[in-house]
Amino acid sequence: MIANCRWQRVFMAMVALALVWSFVAPVSAEENQTFLYWFMKGYDLCNEGRYEDSLEAYNRALMINSSDDEAWNNKGIDEGLLGRYDEALKSFENAIAINQSYAEAWYNMGAVYDLQGYSYTAVQAYKMATQINPEYQKAWERRNVNTDVVMSRSLSCACQDQITYV
Numbered sequence: 001m002i003a004n005c006r007w008q009r010v011f012m013a014m015v016a017l018a019l020v021w022s023f024v025a026p027v028s029a030e031e032n033q034t035f036l037y038w039f040m041k042g043y044d045l046c047n048e049g050r051y052e053d054s055l056e057a058y059n060r061a062l063m064i065n066s067s068d069d070e071a072w073n074n075k076g077i078d079e080g081l082l083g084r085y086d087e088a089l090k091s092f093e094n095a096i097a098i099n100q101s102y103a104e105a106w107y108n109m110g111a112v113y114d115l116q117g118y119s120y121t122a123v124q125a126y127k128m129a130t131q132i133n134p135e136y137q138k139a140w141e142r143r144n145v146n147t148d149v150v151m152s153r154s155l156s157c158a159c160q161d162q163i164t165y166v
Helices: 001-026 035-047 051-064 067-083 085-098 103-116 119-132 137-160
Strands: none
Touching: 001 035, 035 051, 035 067, 051 067, 051 137, 067 103, 085 103, 103 137, 119 137
16 A cells, blocks of 8 residues: 555656646747748748748648638649649649639639640639639639630631632
8 A cells, every 4th residue: 555655656746747847848939839820921931932931831830720721722822933833733722622712722723724834724713713703803814815825726726727618
């Protein structure tokens, strides 16, 4: 009984020491930050042109809250600016999966398809953006430009065919 009591006191002392240590142990400021901290850090770093650092901040934010459509969209912007188009498209797809009415994510997806030379697919993304937000002027402009590109390709192919008169 006495030995058992001694072990209980040792155990309680260890628990107390662990609790005290958890409050006084040094923790880096960044390890203890919230989603909002990392999101805003990513936003600020992107505005400074530090896209790799911004991407890392958005990744940290998404580890805390993976269901934030704006964080996914902003991560996609960073990836696109870094030339990582496939990753950017996946991020925009994640944003849209969370919020199908996110016109900016649709627009950004169209912009990446544009950069890749997929004009028809870009038009479809811009079309979604304008259907969601009919006043999204930038999306209308890109949609119209790309529609002209797609149509001119279609028409130029058809016009080059020789017409045979009977």
